[in-house]
Amino acid sequence: MNGRTNRLIMIALTFAAGGILLVGGVLLGTFLQMRILTEGTPGTATIGGPFTLVATDGQKVSDQTYRGKWVLIYFGYTYCPDACPTALNNISVALEKLGPDAGKLQTFFVTVDPQRDTQEVMTDYLKPFDSRILGLTGTKAQIDDVIKEFHLYASAEKSEGHGNDYYVSHSSYIYLMDPHGSFVDVIHGNAVGDEIAIWVRKVMRDAGS
Amino acid sequence: MRRMAHLITALLGALCLGGEPHAQTSAASMVVVQQPWARATPGGAKTGAAYMTLINNGASADRLLSATTPLADQVQFHKETEDNGVSRMREVRNVELEPGAKIVFKPGEMHMMLVGLKQPLIEGQALPLTLQFERAGNIDVTMPIEKVGAMHREDIGMMMHDSDHMK
Numbered sequence: 552m553n554g555r556t557n558r559l560i561m562i563a564l565t566f567a568a569g570g571i572l573l574v575g576g577v578l579l580g581t582f583l584q585m586r587i588l589t590e591g592t593p594g595t596a597t598i599g600g601p602f603t604l605v606a607t608d609g610q611k612v613s614d615q616t617y618r619g620k621w622v623l624i625y626f627g628y629t630y631c632p633d634a635c636p637t638a639l640n641n642i643s644v645a646l647e648k649l650g651p652d653a654g655k656l657q658t659f660f661v662t663v664d665p666q667r668d669t670q671e672v673m674t675d676y677l678k679p680f681d682s683r684i685l686g687l688t689g690t691k692a693q694i695d696d697v698i699k700e701f702h703l704y705a706s707a708e709k710s711e712g713h714g715n716d717y718y719v720s721h722s723s724y725i726y727l728m729d730p731h732g733s734f735v736d737v738i739h740g741n742a743v744g745d746e747i748a749i750w751v752r753k754v755m756r757d758a759g760s
Numbered sequence: 761m762r763r764m765a766h767l768i769t770a771l772l773g774a775l776c777l778g779g780e781p782h783a784q785t786s787a788a789s790m791v792v793v794q795q796p797w798a799r800a801t802p803g804g805a806k807t808g809a810a811y812m813t814l815i816n817n818g819a820s821a822d823r824l825l826s827a828t829t830p831l832a833d834q835v836q837f838h839k840e841t842e843d844n845g846v847s848r849m850r851e852v853r854n855v856e857l858e859p860g861a862k863i864v865f866k867p868g869e870m871h872m873m874l875v876g877l878k879q880p881l882i883e884g885q886a887l888p889l890t891l892q893f894e895r896a897g898n899i900d901v902t903m904p905i906e907k908v909g910a911m912h913r914e915d916i917g918m919m920m921h922d923s924d925h926m927k
Contacts (some may be wrong), residue, residue: 590876629802632809633838633871634849635800675803679908741868743911746768 557563598726598734600700604661604693607674607686614732617657621755622728625684625740628664628702631674634723634740642725643681645751653683653751655760661687663703665694701726725752790818791857791896796903797913798874799867800883808832808874810880810889810903811865816857823894824855824863830886833876840869857893867911883907 565719603613625642627635637658646653660677662668667690668676673686688723697703725747735758738750796812808831818821827835838849851873856865865871872889874881881887887903906914 561902627890629805632799632801632805632807632873634868636802636909637911640911643909672804676805677802679800681801740858 573668598701599728599732602689602693602697602700604697605670606672606687607677607688609670612659612687613683618732620728621656621730622732622758623656623658623751624661624701624726624728625659626661626697626701626726627723628661628662629668629672630664638723638725638740639677639680639684641740641742641744641747643686645747646681646683646735648748649751652755655755656751658684659687661686661694661697663698665689665691698704718752727751729758730760747748766821767924791799791816791822791893793891793899793901794887795913797910798881798887798889798903798905799910800905800908801877801881802908803880805880806875806877808877808887809867810872810874810887811867811902813865814855814857814861814863816859816861816896819859820895821859822896824857825892825894827872827889827891829874829889831881831886832874833878834874834890834894836875838871839874846920858882882906890923900927 595744598612598656602613603611606612619626623634623642625638627638629635644659646656646658649656656677660673662673670686670688673688677684677686689697725740725742726737727750729735735754736750738747742750780917792815794813794815796810798808798810801808805909824837827837829835837852837855841848841850841854857863863870883905885905887905889901889903891899891901904913906912
């Protein structure tokens with residue numbers, strides 16, 4: 552209870568932070584500069600909402616598509632070498648540990664970097680991980696909506712580096728939504744697979760699911 | 761030419777990998793590099809990550825200034841920091857090594873980010889890396905490449921596994 556409360560407070564206070572760091576200057580004409588500040592008071596802010604995105608297989612996926620299922624969402628991007636593979640690996644292990652319970656769950660990897668993360672790029676990137684993780688991308692506007700709804704913080708910063716690539720620096724949280732599409736809890740992407748599986752089971756059990 | 765030298769270093773290093781001595785140290789200093797490893801990259805990835813433990817056994821402070829590898833345009837040091845209770849990754853220019861310091865680079869925390877990969881990092885292969893320290897000078901390391909999403913070096917995992925069995 553405490554851990555969950557702490558996590559909720561942490562999220563409500565600042566929400567998932569993210570940033571886009573520009574390493575070098577050459578690129579992508581316009582650049583994302585968003586600051587979504589805390590809304591409401593801790594514990595009362597709503598997280599999540601309607602969205603329409605495109606899956607790696609081309610299928611349109613909205614917040615309604617998987618109603619009736621628990622939904623696990625991890626936000627990341629394919630230029631992320633550390634936090635994202637770590638979280639995706641942890642989620643893959645968790646799905647295996649969940650056994651048949653994983654059937655009650657749909658898992659999304661949603662990119663916050665739609666300019667680079669096309670369906671093809673995400674398909675390749677997700678290959679080494681559990682095939683049940685569905686990659687979702689969209690237009691910049693669609694992703695912006697999701698970023699807003701999930702209170703992700705993203706900002707563009709210039710780095711003094713001299714490469715041509717930018718990378719997205721963000722916090723690494725895994726969100727769990729219930730079968731009605733309501734936000735339930737978050738866990739850090741560094742949590743190992745066992746821990747994630749235990750967390751998911753507990754949340755499902757508490758909900759009588 | 762420099763790249764050639766790196767490759768030769770890598771090959772020599774790879775030959776030594778089967779043996780026990782994973783610690784690679786500079787003759788001129790007391791900085792020790794332990795358990796270096798890199799992660800294989802998912803398809804199409806333009807960035808990679810490398811991990812290791814740095815120990816300063818010397819009486820003077822040292823500083824990791826930079827790292828280079830022939831396999832990427834640049835190597836950045838990223839550290840997890842907390843902003844208002846939310847952790848996020850930030851680039852740090854240098855890594856301070858006070859006397860006796862032990863700095864651990866590991867997944868989800870501090871790591872070296874390889875930017876502009878020239879080729880995918882493939883499991884089972886090796887990544888040559890040169891670390892430049894203020895006092896210790898250059899230390900060449902050869903890092904085994906573990907599977908995508910690996911959380912530690914396979915041989916360390918085996919050791920942990922073994923000790924589990926002994927309980």
